[in-house]
Amino acid sequence: MKTAIVYFSKHHGNTKKLVDAIAAAHEVTLINAADGAGASLKEFDRIGLASGIYAGSFGKPLIAFAERELPAGKPVFFISTSASPSGKAYLKSIRRVTESKSCKELGAYHCTGFNTFGPFKLVGGTAKGHPTEEEIQAAVKFYENL
Ligand SMILES: Cc1cc2nc3c(=O)[nH]c(=O)nc-3n(C[C@H](O)[C@H](O)[C@H](O)COP(=O)(O)O)c2cc1C
Incomplete structure (x- = not known):
């Protein structure tokens, strides 16, 4: 199965x-x-859309890319990292595009990622050391189980 992952990081x-x-x-x-x-x-037979989360949303360049290039009806999966451990709410931003193109969702993987945005920099950042090796390998497993 031919797979592409479009990412913004x-x-x-x-x-x-x-x-x-x-x-x-x-x-x-x-x-x-x-x-x-x-x-x-x-x-490609299926497309991964992967992004850090910025102000509650998948990255704007990734969303613009998907709006422009994602063919209608193509199966998709999502990968994201954010300071927050739950990524569910952030999927809304990318689903707006994939659902409008009737793309079937195969699954979603999320984990935390080191964050030094704004005031968090002053305290040395949050989610230090993330993604961990374990979280990285869990993303590989997620892919294998799609
Ligand atoms: C401008 C900016 C906005 C962010 N907004 C959020 C946010 O709304 N929620 C959150 O949990 N993390 C937020 N973060 C933290 C990032 O999502 C997190 O560090 C992520 O792992 C970054 O991924 P990347 O290194 O692949 O770009 C923000 C970071 C930046 C720089």
């Missing part, structure tokens, strides 16, 4: 650690939403 590369581990273990094409403007998703 600008804060500490937390989300990129997850998708890099998946791509190291499996044949997956990684596309950085920040510079993959011309990339087409048509040839």
